[in-house]
Each structure stands twice: as structure tokens, then as C-alpha cells.
Amino acid sequence: MFMRRRLAEWARQSTRLQCENMELVTKIRRQFLLGGRVDSRWQHRPSASTQYYQNRVNFLQRVQKENQYLYKRIIYTNPRVTITKTHKQDWVRNRHEIVIKAQCKFVLFPPVPHEDIEDLAFVSPVGVKRPRVYLTLRIRGGAMIGELGVELFTDVCPLTCQLFTELLAGDGVGYSYVGTRFFRKVPNLYWSGGDVVRDNGFGCYAQKGRRRPIGAENYHFSHSMQGLLSMRVTRDDEVCAIFNITFKPLTQFDLQNIIFGRVIRPCNTYNSIREIGSAFNSQPVVEVVATRRRVGRRWLHGLRNTNLTSLHNIRMRNRES
Template structure:
């Protein structure tokens, strides 16, 4: 081997290059050297663990409540401010005042809308208070004043004295008659007579008067017999002084026995040779408050009459309806609850009777035969 060949071989070896040359010879490629350096850097710090965690932190609510000095001071300041505001609000409430905010400095942009709303509310409250004040000042008192009451009393006192000196005139209201069946209403152009019967309890109180209307246009002979006994026939027979011998509550009353006063007598009219028979059965017992004359089994009318308190169809063709009681009547309502079908007590008598004839009153004579 020649000398030149040995020198070149030595130069191409790794030891010579690493010892004698600080930079690679020109013939060595640069990308190979860069790869070697990178491999050396990576492997050099591979055993070292990182001191700072580079991963994103997890969200924990407890971290938001950490007691850092700044946050702690801000929290105490806010708490104390809220306490002061609360005490001021309660003080104004106890003093019967309205709470509102007053700010001298202009508000921030974030709270400007809230501030304007509060100011608008304040103006509205002030306007309402002003309107209420003027209404209270200008409104009149609802309670009458003493001067007006005295004025009214003087006027009323003068009217009382004036009316006390005037003659007393009573205008009783005209009661509306109760007629359940229109067949009993008087026909046009016919004026039926009315009689008044006074009732009382024997050795007791007065019950009142009954007003009866007689159907003289339908039953003239039966009405004539009733009027004759009502006035008295001159021989001592009459309804005045007789009692109702049968009283069935809420059904009917029977009376008018001028002979025995017990329901067993039969009156024969003076001057009549034949007894009076049933005139007709024109009206039925279709409503309460009717007057009917009893007809015996021999077809005789003896003056005994009934006052009904309800419709009694069982009386038809056995009694002649010749009148009705004018209702409403307090006496009629009082007597309908009295009596008992098994007892004669209380004894109710007819104490007086009257009716008008040619503009004058005719009063019945008392019965002297019983």
C-alpha cells in the first residue's frame, strides 16, 4: 500500500474525524447529523418527570368558595352593606314611610335602566300621594254634620206639631178579595148585600167580625130566611145568642139552630104553612169560605148553616150554597184552627149581627127561646 492510500484511509476513519475535526467534513451530509442530535436530546431527558401539570383543570365548585384574603374582605364588606341597607329599610317601614333610592352621582351604564325605573316609580308614588291629598282636602264628609241634622229636626218638629193639631183621618187600604172559583164572582150590574157577624168565646174574649156576601140573585128564598133569622122574627127566634154546635178544625163549622141550639131543632118560618125546601143546588162547594144551608132528609131547610174552610164536594146536593165569606179576614183565619170534632169546647157564640137596608143599619135581635 502506498503512502497516499494509507493517509486517505486514516482520514476516512471515525476516530480521526471525531478527534481532529470540530465540524464534519464537507463530504458528510447535514440531515444525518441533525437526526443524530435530535435523538440525543430526546433520550437525554426521557427519565425526567414534568413538574407542572399541563392538562386543563377540572371544574370544582369548592374552588369558587376558597377563602382568599381579597375575596374574604369583599364578602365581609358586601355583608355589612346589606345589613345597613336592611336596617335603614326597616327603620323607614316603622316610621310609615316609603323606601326609595336617591343617587346624586349619575348611574353606570349597566344599572341605568334600573335607576330610571326606580325614579319613574318614585314620581308615580309622589303623584298618587298628591292626588290623594287633594281628594281628602276637597271631598265632603259622608257623615251628616250637626248643623244639617238640627235643620232637619226643626223641619220635622214643625211637621209633627202641625199634623198633631190636624184632625185624624184613617184611610184603610181596600183588601183584594180572594175568590178561587170565578163562578162565585158577582155578575156585571148585580149588587149583592153583605152582612156582618160578630163572634166571641162564651165568657171569654171577642174573636172579631165576619163579613158575608149573600147570593140573592141565585138563592133568593134561602137568603130571605137567613136575613129573617139574622134580624129576629119578632117571636124570640134569631141567630144572635146562638152558638156553633159543631166545629171541625180546617173542615167546617155548623151553627144557627134557633130552637135547641144543638143541631137537632128545625125552624118553621112564621106565616108559612109548608116548610121551605131546597131551592137549588146551583153552586158546588168548590172553594173555602162558603155559607151553605143544611137540607134535611125530608127536603126541608131549617135555618142551620155551615161555614166551610176547604173545598167539600161531599156537601154537594146536600147543602144549598147561598153566600160566601169575604176574604182575606183575620177572624176567619183565627177560627179555622179552633174546635174539636169530639168536643163542643170552646163555645163560640154570635153576639151581634147587622146589615144595611136603604142606607140605614139594621141590627139583629137576640134569641129569647133558648
């Protein structure tokens, strides 16, 4: 009996809610058909002339408020034009600075610019002199781009730096960085090059005189700034002489590449190449045309890679046949 009474009460509540909803929908529909004047203060619809008068009165009041606001802004806003007194003060200060600088000693050559190193971890330790090498880049079939100066971290990665400098000069059996191209160029991200075996990123160079290839020495540094040189490490823990030049911090390269040097910045060549290339196209082909490093009192220039030339001739013969 109790459940029946509850069911009857629930049925009455449901019916009442349905009626209230229908009444609400009817009122909304009626207001919509009357023009949507839900919040209107008019108790009755005035004549057309009265409506026009009311609209004009409201417009006049709104214009008056806007004029008062503009008048206050004009009165209380400070002038943006520099006054004569400020110009005179600036001239007195500049004249004093000119007189002071004119009394200083004349320097024909400007001082050496400060190098850009965002992360102090890459600063050379006290008492350690790191060697510097230079790579000249060119667009194949086009003009020269310029020269990149690189500082090598021989105190941290001696074997990796030795492999790099050996290929800069040429290992004596035809392998060298001179004549190789950057096979992957992602603008504003990184470049990859240094494949002295196949020149396409699939080769792996084995250093002469070694029974085992060079593995990852350490992952001392992180890719925390731009302008770093890192050498790729394969899944077999093998270094194949392929290196990257980064144009931004790339922490995703950590524990996969060994950082062994940095580009000496500021460098116009570095700023120029960061916009060149596409991730989906190998053109334009940018290659290393010359290298040099200082050994004692003389400059040692790199030899050209002759194995790539013979490999290219074999490919051409296979295509013709």
C-alpha cells in the same frame, strides 16, 4: 209400558235434582263456616300481616279518590257568596226604584185589598149588587173573636137568603141567630151553627107565615172553594136554618147543602176560627153575639134569641127537681 218408562225417567230426574240441591246447600254451609268469603280473590289464606297491608292499600286508594273528587268540586263549583259587583247592580236598581216612587203622589190610606175568590163562579154577575151582612163572634165566657162579613147570593137563592136575613134580625117571636152557638166545630174542615130552636143541631125552624117549609131551591153552586156558607137540607127536602161555614173545598156536601153566601176574605176572624175547636168536644163555645146589615141608609142590628133563654131555664128547673 210407556208409562212405566216415563215414571222411571221422572224418578231419576227427581233424584238428580235432590242431589244437586243437597250439594248446593252443602257448599253454602261450608262457605258460611269459612267466614263468608264467597267472592274472595285469594286462592289461599294469607298471613295476618299481609291482610293488614292489603287493607291499608285499599283504604289509601279510596281516600285518594275521595280527595280528587273534593278537589274537582272546589275548583269547578261556583261561589255561593254574592260578589261585590252583584251588590252594586242591585243598589243601582233599588235606587232607581226609590227615586221613581218618591216622585209619585202620596196616598194616606192604602187601597182596598182585593177579595180572595178562588172559583170565578162565585163572582157577582155584571149589574147585580149582592147584599152583605156581618156577624160578630165571641167565646162564651171569654173575649171577642171578631166580625165575619158575608156576601149573600140573593140572585140565586132568594128564599134561603131571606130566611137567613130574617133570623139575623129576629123574626119577632123570639127566634134569632144572636145568642146561638156553633154546635159542631171541625178544625180546618167546617163549622155548623144556626140552630135557633134547640141550639144543638136537632132543632128545625119553620118560618112564620108559611104553611109549608122552605125546600131546596137549587144546587147551582158546588163547594169548590173555602169560605162558603151553605144551609143544610133534611131528608124531607126541608131547610131548617142550620148553616155551615167551610174552611176547604168540600165536594161531598154537594146535593146535600144549598150554598147561599160566602165569607168576604181576606178576613182575620175567618183565619182565627179555622183552628178553633175539636170534632169530639164542644169546648170552647163560640156564639154569635151581634149581627148587622145595611137597610137603606141605616144599620139594622139583630135581636137576641129569647126562646133559647126560656128553654135553658126550663132545663135548669128540671135538673134541680
